[in-house]
Amino acid sequence: MDKNRLWVIGSVLLMGAILAFGFLLGIQPQLKVASTANAERLSVEASNRAQSVVLARLKDDFAGIDKVRAELAPLNLSVPDGTEMPAFVDQLSSLAVQSQVSITGMVVADAVAYAPVVAPAAIAPAAEAPAAGAAASPAPAPTDAAAAPAVPATGGIPPVADPRITAGNFASLALQITIKGDYDRVLDFVSGLQTGPRLFLLSGLTTTEADPLAAVASTEKGSAGAAPSARGILNATISGLVYVLVPPATPASASAPAPAK
Numbered sequence: 001m002d003k004n005r006l007w008v009i010g011s012v013l014l015m016g017a018i019l020a021f022g023f024l025l026g027i028q029p030q031l032k033v034a035s036t037a038n039a040e041r042l043s044v045e046a047s048n049r050a051q052s053v054v055l056a057r058l059k060d061d062f063a064g065i066d067k068v069r070a071e072l073a074p075l076n077l078s079v080p081d082g083t084e085m086p087a088f089v090d091q092l093s094s095l096a097v098q099s100q101v102s103i104t105g106m107v108v109a110d111a112v113a114y115a116p117v118v119a120p121a122a123i124a125p126a127a128e129a130p131a132a133g134a135a136a137s138p139a140p141a142p143t144d145a146a147a148a149p150a151v152p153a154t155g156g157i158p159p160v161a162d163p164r165i166t167a168g169n170f171a172s173l174a175l176q177i178t179i180k181g182d183y184d185r186v187l188d189f190v191s192g193l194q195t196g197p198r199l200f201l202l203s204g205l206t207t208t209e210a211d212p213l214a215a216v217a218s219t220e221k222g223s224a225g226a227a228p229s230a231r232g233i234l235n236a237t238i239s240g241l242v243y244v245l246v247p248p249a250t251p252a253s254a255s256a257p258a259p260a261k
Contacts, residue, residue, distance in 0.1 A: 101181030
């Protein structure tokens with residue numbers, strides 16, 4: 001009886017040990033793998049939800065891409081990503097026909113990198129000299145410098161600068177255009193040049209009389225045709241700047257070795 005009881009107790013203990021070892025060696029690792037897989041699934045689902053929100057936003061943005069392209073097109077014409085001189089010459093030729101002037105010359109300088117705008121220093125007003133015989137007034141007491149900021153010399157309006165525009169991505173080309181026509185037609189050409197599709201900054205305009213007798217001859221015609229200009233035919237030299245965007249350098253071109261001399 002005691003021997004059978006010992007066998008029963010030993011068998012129970014052996015089965016318990018087998019179950020314990022089976023749980024530790026087989027079931028627990030599988031449960032851990034399942035828990036890890038479930039955590040990864042939850043993470044992927046959360047990432048998918050976030051990506052779905054981004055994708056929906058991109059779809060909404062892409063729906064209005066035609067409008068953005070329509071807004072970008074005139075900006076690309078105004079400041080192209082290259083010199084685009086042939087297109088600009090065509091613009092000048094069309095403008096000359098519309099303004100009834102003739103282009104007699106054009107000089108284009110090399111591109112110059114953009115220089116950041118620096119605000120001019122403030123100019124202190126000169127003190128007025130006291131009138132003769134008048135008592136000298138005492139000097140005003142010093143005030144706090146922070147309470148009275150300096151005003152630039154540009155009428156109090158500071159220059160506008162954009163940190164996104166740098167010498168590495170923006171450049172200017174100096175132009176000198178010579179045209180011939182009467183005074184009003186020259187002004188029409190200059191106005192059209194400043195309001196045309198290509199951004200043009202006028203920096204100078206000089207005129208000389210090309211044919212002093214033309215005004216007298218045209219005035220003697222009276223009302224036989226369109227009202228002539230009494231100023232005669234002028235040679236006008238227009239100076240200014242056009243701007244270009246400089247494309248970023250590719251890694252291959254940036255790392256290319258310099259050619260041997």
